[in-house]
Amino acid sequence: MRENCLKTVYELAKTDERIVFVGSDLGVGVLAEFKREMPDRFFMEGVAEQNLVGVSAGLAMEGHVVYLNTIATFLSRRCYEQVAVDLCLHNVNVRLIANGGGVVYAPLGPTHLATEDVAIMRALPNMTIVAPADAPEMIRFVRASVDHQGPIYIRVAKGHDPVVTTDTGPFVIGKAVPMRTGGEVLLVTTGVGLQVCLAAADKLAAEGVKAAVLHFPTIKPFDTAALHAHAEAAKAIVTVEEHTILGGLGGAAAEYLAETDLLASRRFKRVGIPDVFPSVYGDQNGMMRKYGISADAVAATAQSLLAARPKAARVAA
Amino acid sequence: MTMPRLDDRSKDLRRVIVRTLHKARRGHVGAAFSLIEIFRVLYDDVLRFNPQDPKWKGRDRCILSKGHGCLALYALLADKGYFPPAELDRFCAADGILGGHPDAGKVPGVEASTGALGHGLPIGLGIALAQRIAKRDSRVFVVLGDGECNEGSVWEAAMCAGKHGLSSLTAIVDYNKHQSYASTKEVQDLEPFADKWRSFGFAVREVDGHDVAALRETFKALPFAGDKPSAVIAHTVKGKGASFAENNMKWHHKNKVTDQEVEALLAAIGEA
Structure with a gap:
């Protein structure tokens, strides 16, 4: 790359x-x-x-x-x-x-x-x-x-990353790219999180769950219109990024969704590196796996959101 | 160092600065008074510019890297017609264009927005490299503070400029020997200062930064070497021209300036 x-x-x-x-x-x-x-x-x-x-x-x-x-x-x-x-x-x-x-x-x-x-x-x-x-x-x-x-x-990612994008036309800065559409799960990702999410969607499909994958090659400006449109169809939304869960793609998605009514009836989870300096060495894939940035872990996270009880309306007493 | 009396133009420019800070009741007085002869000679005698076309490609570029000295720059830009002098009365006003540090997006004639220290020389170096690519003979002048030379980025840029042998680039240091807390000697001694610049690849001259004739002569000699960037170390006095403010740390940055203090400044300038 x-x-x-x-x-x-x-x-x-x-x-x-x-x-x-x-x-x-x-x-x-x-x-x-x-x-x-x-x-x-x-x-x-x-x-x-x-x-x-x-x-x-x-x-x-x-x-x-x-x-x-x-x-x-x-x-x-x-x-x-x-x-x-x-x-x-x-x-x-x-x-x-x-x-x-x-x-x-x-x-x-x-x-x-x-x-x-x-x-x-x-x-x-x-x-x-x-x-x-x-x-x-x-x-x-x-x-x-x-x-x-x-x-x-x-x-810039590591290089020799598996080629998964299919567009051949001009890159449009600021536009998200729907890689898979429709389904009760929406996986939101960027960079090489896309490869992880496509594999996670395959795994979910094998488990009988259809997952959409929305790729954000541009993180800022953030394509809120695309997020909104794809979130409406989902019951569970998972953001996946090779980055701290603070303030990155997951943060951008959370900020937008929190200011709409979309989260009222949907489960939402950020997958990424927690608020730590990673303390292990190894390699990129191993470190990503350690923090749940893998097809298996993302699929499991999505399933756990679906399995959670639907949100009940909470009204202050 | 000789201490010539200030002539009428130097006094008038200082009065403009006092007028400017009067309305806002604040400003970096010491730095502005330290800089005024440097800017006066640059704009009166050295720089090539066109106030009617501030972005004219053939102009010389002058960057005030020690942005807190902007009152001196504003006085010269107003004097040359970059904006109406009445704008000076809106210094630091919410809807004014003249802030406490210069903003290139707002003020015609300001090349780069500065205030955070250590940014002007790298930017000026990039601009000078662009002139070389374009085979244009425009020169670049960067005015730095002595305290500013504590910043590592100044020396990163100095090393890089030395490597490129950019004779179109001149660094001018307003060496008034005082920074915010105390003397430069106490806070972070810069000596041997001229040797530092020399060792980074600059051709260096030192000058009395309030001696207009000496400044003219020094700048006229630029570049000091055909294959090196130049550095002018201008020995100055912080607050020069108002005896009670000279070398007085209370006048590095002054706010809540009273009418009495304004009168005292104007009276002191008259006697300088």
């Missing part, structure tokens, strides 16, 4: 002189062809994220579309004030390509996990947040990103 993302940026830059690439201290040979063919628009400026974001803002203020790439947690935590002030306050066209969103770097420990990046980016006005599920969706997104006005946080 990362390679396809960067390759697409390179392809676009060949014909669009506005496009500039800024990296920190990336792996040897990254975008060598970009550097060779367009050296004046290729910058590798070291392990200094505050400066990288400020420099990118300055380039964007002069009309460039800047693709800035480094590891997700360093691009979100380390330079948050620069992201807020230099990018969001000025509303400039800088795209943050954030490698290893979620728990991709599970073996490297909690300093390298980006498990609250969506939550903190969501809180910033003017910010757009995307988390494609697979490489084809990432490529479609990058093509759509060039002319978007304002900063974008791009959550």
